[in-house]
Each structure stands twice: as structure tokens, then as C-alpha cells.
Amino acid sequence: MWQAPPAAAPYPDEWLPALDVPDPAPQNRLTVLFRLLLLIPQFIVLWVLSVVAFLVTVIGWFGALVLGRLPVFAADYLSGYVAYETRVDAYLMMTTGSYPPFAFRVPEHPVQVGLRPGELNRLAVLFRIVLVVPAAVVQGLLYAGWWVVGWVSWLVVLVLGRMPQPLFEASAAVLRYRMRYLAYLLMLTSAYPKRLFGDEPGLGPEGTVSATRPLVMGSAGRGLLVLFLVLGLASGVTSSVTASVTDDDNEVKNVTGPLLPGPLLPGPLSH
Numbered sequence: 001m002w003q004a005p006p007a008a009a010p011y012p013d014e015w016l017p018a019l020d021v022p023d024p025a026p027q028n029r030l031t032v033l034f035r036l037l038l039l040i041p042q043f044i045v046l047w048v049l050s051v052v053a054f055l056v057t058v059i060g061w062f063g064a065l066v067l068g069r070l071p072v073f074a075a076d077y078l079s080g081y082v083a084y085e086t087r088v089d090a091y092l093m094m095t096t097g098s099y100p101p102f103a104f105r106v107p108e109h110p111v112q113v114g115l116r117p118g119e120l121n122r123l124a125v126l127f128r129i130v131l132v133v134p135a136a137v138v139q140g141l142l143y144a145g146w147w148v149v150g151w152v153s154w155l156v157v158l159v160l161g162r163m164p165q166p167l168f169e170a171s172a173a174v175l176r177y178r179m180r181y182l183a184y185l186l187m188l189t190s191a192y193p194k195r196l197f198g199d200e201p202g203l204g205p206e207g208t209v210s211a212t213r214p215l216v217m218g219s220a221g222r223g224l225l226v227l228f229l230v231l232g233l234a235s236g237v238t239s240s241v242t243a244s245v246t247d248d249d250n251e252v253k254n255v256t257g258p259l260l261p262g263p264l265l266p267g268p269l270s271h
Helices: 029-033 040-067 072-092 122-126 133-148 150-160 165-185 219-248
Strands: 018-020 112-114
Touching: 018 165, 029 150, 040 072, 040 122, 072 112, 072 165, 133 150, 133 165, 133 219, 150 165, 165 219
Parallel strands: none
Antiparallel strands: 018 112
């Protein structure tokens, strides 16, 4: 009888997907001023890539149920996709002033994502879309809250020419959590998204690698993160009320809610 090949050996300790972003540095105020306009080509490319990623994820889901891990082609594409989107998000959120290249693998770029696709629990794969709901809610609230104050962040960086440390920490925490959420959703890791409020100093075995590995947050940064969550919740409640009122008036229903990860995935991967 045919048997599936053995899955890759698991890592001895749970390894969370890693995000490397350098310390906040001076940014060109002109590129800050026109940040959204500069990102329009990236949004278009990212939407196309998200359509392909959706199809690859569906195929990879069936493959992971059989093999106990993602097929190699799916792991390669989805790893590159997550890294690409994370670099776009990092530039959008002004945690870096380096424009993201139109490529999956750019080792020279300051924003790097570390992923180790490997063995997966088949039961967790089968119920992935259910298991990921709590993380989807958290990252949706974070993103919605960040966007509520996004114009303030933009104005601060425009005036100062750099991102203040507390704002950097909070934005990087949102960025990292979303990256880990995507990695789990796309079956690139078996580790559930965690450590939203940062790491303990010296937690990683490799020591200090970047400003976000480990991500050590101060009280101000954590306070901003809580503010994002509160504002995201308030935004969701407001959107729900608006949707109900508009629907009662037989007008177009407002479907913008806190579970949307952001404006970058308007296609099949909008969760």
C-alpha cells in the first residue's frame, strides 16, 4: 500500500517566525510625505501575488494533510510572499525608510523575515481556519487601531524626520504579530502567533540580532499597543453600528470591520 513520505523532523524547541528590522533611523521627509502614492505599484503587485498565494494555499492545504508538511513549491512561494508583504507593510507603517524591492528574496534589504517551514500537525492543518480566528481578531484590531492614528504617526515622522522609539516599538509589534499570523495561517509554521507585547531581554538563543529580535518594549510602546487595540475595538463597534443603520435604510452596507488585516490584501487573502 502506498504511504506518504515521512514528514520533516520537528525542531527541538518551538521556533517562532522572526522579524528583523533595524533601529529607527532618519527618513527622507519627501518620501514620507508621498508614502502612500509611492506604494501604489506595490499594492497592485501585492494584490496579484495574493491571488496566486490563495491558490497555492489551497493546494498546499491538501498537500499538508497528506504529507504532514507543505509541499516544497508551496513553502517556497508562500515564504517569499509573506516576506514581500511584510517589507511593504514595514515601509507603509514607516518603521523603515527603505523602499521594498519587487522581489521575494532580497538579502540586502534591512527588513528580513525568518521562516522555517517544517512538520505540521495534520489535525491542526484540518481545522486551521477555525484555530486561527482568535489571532485574526487580534491582528485585525491592531491594524484597525493603527490606522485610526496612522495620520498622527505620519505627521510625527514627517516633522521629526524619524520615528520615535515608542511608536517604532508599537508599530514593529503590530508588524511582527501580523507576520506570525500570516505564517501560521499559510501553514509556514506550527507555532501559534504570540508575544504581542515583546520579548524578554536575552530571550533568543542567538542573542541580539536586530531592533526586533528580540523585541524589547518599554512602557510607552506597550501603552501605544494597548491604545491600538482599544481604538481598533471602538472602530469595529462604530463600523457595526454604521452598517446596521445603513442597512436599515436600504442603502449600501458598510463592510469595513476590525477583522480586515489592512488595505494591502483586498483579494482572496483578506481575512
